[in-house]
Amino acid sequence: MLTPDYYYVIVGGGMAGLQLASRIHDDVFFRGKKIAIIEPDDKTKNDKTWCFWEKGEGSWDHIITKTWEKGKFISSEINKDLDLAPYSYKMLRSIDFYEHVKSNLEASADIVFIKDEIISIDEVTRTAKGKEKDYTATHFFDSRPPEDYKKTENSTLIYQHFKGWYIKTEEDLFDPETFTMMDYRINYKDSASFTYVLPISANEALVEFTFFTPFLTNDTTYDKYLNRYLREILKTTSYEIIEEEIGMIPMTDYPFHKKSTAKVTKIGTAGGWVKASSGYSFKNTERKIDLLIQNIKSSRMPSKDLFSKKYQKYDAIFLEVLKNRNDLGESLFTKFYTKNSIQDIFRFLDEETSFSEDIKIMFSLYHPEFLKAFFKKL
Known part of the structure; x- marks a missing residue:
């Protein structure tokens, strides 16, 4: 094969693609590796608002719109104050993120932005076929969700x-x-x-x-x-x-991660980087990229061991309950927020809890539907 056009091609200049490109740009390990970020949209509008919790100062504080140390959970019967310390809850507008990251990346001699839409990736020839032209690379990071994730009978x-x-x-x-x-x-x-x-x-x-x-x-x-x-x-x-x-x-508990190969790594929603039981993605993406970068530096497949089977199982059970008994939503979330501290909730959603802590949280949510979902998802 001839020398590829790029070392890496990142398909998609959204949040996951730009976070990944930013981390690669900041790491001397990748210096000199030519990278293309291919995206059909210029990302010149505020199309999303991302919120996340974290302790203390964070990497994005300089572009955060607003930070809160206090919150509320309100049901038809309960109004609960949430004192988040040592966490804070942070709001980031997508346009501020896009503009900040792109301005940094555009100054790099190693990174180029290309406006095109990728239709397919041929792993044999290592070619991404775009509407405008084709692009060859050593490895592809692909944010396009697989077409069948909404249709499979084996996932919720x-x-x-x-x-x-x-x-x-x-x-x-x-x-x-x-x-x-x-x-x-x-x-x-x-x-x-x-x-x-x-x-x-x-x-x-x-x-x-x-x-x-x-x-x-x-x-x-x-x-x-x-x-x-x-x-x-x-x-x-x-x-x-x-x-x-x-x-x-x-x-969804669709196994997005199984779509990654030695030459193509699925990222963002397409990689299963959205926390299935909560929909939060910004910090989850940051954590996945940390692991992915470690894998590359250790000569492992980039997608290796990005997921915890334990938490994948918990997410699958919770989704199954919400799918079958969506009317239980208020009741389940009321239990979740009133029988657990907000700190334990954040740690659980960040996949940092011990098995005994997991059991406590699971018992706080107990409903017979969980048993049915558990046996279905075995």
């Missing part, structure tokens, strides 16, 4: 789907020091659905109506429940919508 799929309004109100309605993780007082009938509130100031906030459901819905449904929340809970009809945000995140 629900969707986290949402619409958010970034609003500015005439009155001061928000406590800017406290965000709302989940508020179930307004919800879609018999479903795991809630409102998520990220206050930026006393009169500005991102308010999102969110579903964790086996079904999708239409735009007017989100609008209906956002309007209800503003009218019935926040008691306001005087507000301006500054921005809108709409999205869908697959929450």
Whole structure:
């Protein structure tokens, strides 16, 4: 084979692709290796908001929009304050991330951005076929989800789907020091659905109506429940919508990681880097990239041992329960947030708990549906 065009081709210039490229750029081990980031979209708009928790200072603090040390969980019966220390909850707008990372990468002689859409990757010839042209590389990092993940009978799929309004109100309605993780007082009938509130100031906030459901819905449904929340809970009809945000995140135990090979590593959603039981992805991506970089430096397959079988099993069980009994959503999350400390919840979702701690959390969620899901997912 002739010398490839690039050492690495990263298919997709979204969050996972740019985080990976940023880590490669900062590591002297990769100096001199030519990398192409191929993406059909210029990423010039704020298309997402990522939130995550972490202890102390983090790598992205200089571009964070807002940080909270306090939160709330609200159900139809309970209003629980969440004191996050030693964690904080951080909000990052995608446009700030895109602009910051791209400005750093564009200054590198080793990295090039290409606007094209990759249709397929031929591992034999090590060629990515694009709509505009073809690209050869030693290794590909591919963020395109496999086509069959929504169709397989052997995995469970629900969707986290949402619409958010970034609003500015005439009155001061928000406590800017406290965000709302989940508020179930307004919800879609018999479903795991809630409102998520990220206050930026006393009169500005991102308010999102969110579903964790086996079904999708239409735009007017989100609008209906956002309007209800503003009218019935926040008691306001005087507000301006500054921005809108709409999205869908697959929450599934589909084995994305098995699609990776010696020459193609699936990344992002396509690599299973979204935490299946919560939909959180930003810090999860950071952790996967840490392991991936270690693998490359140790001459291992990049995708080797990126996942814990134990936590994959927990996620699969939880998803199965939510798929079969979506009406249990409020009850299950109420148990989760009231019978466990927020610190233990964060550690569990970060996959840092011991087996005895896992058992405690599992018992706090107990419902007969979990036993059925457990035996189905054995």
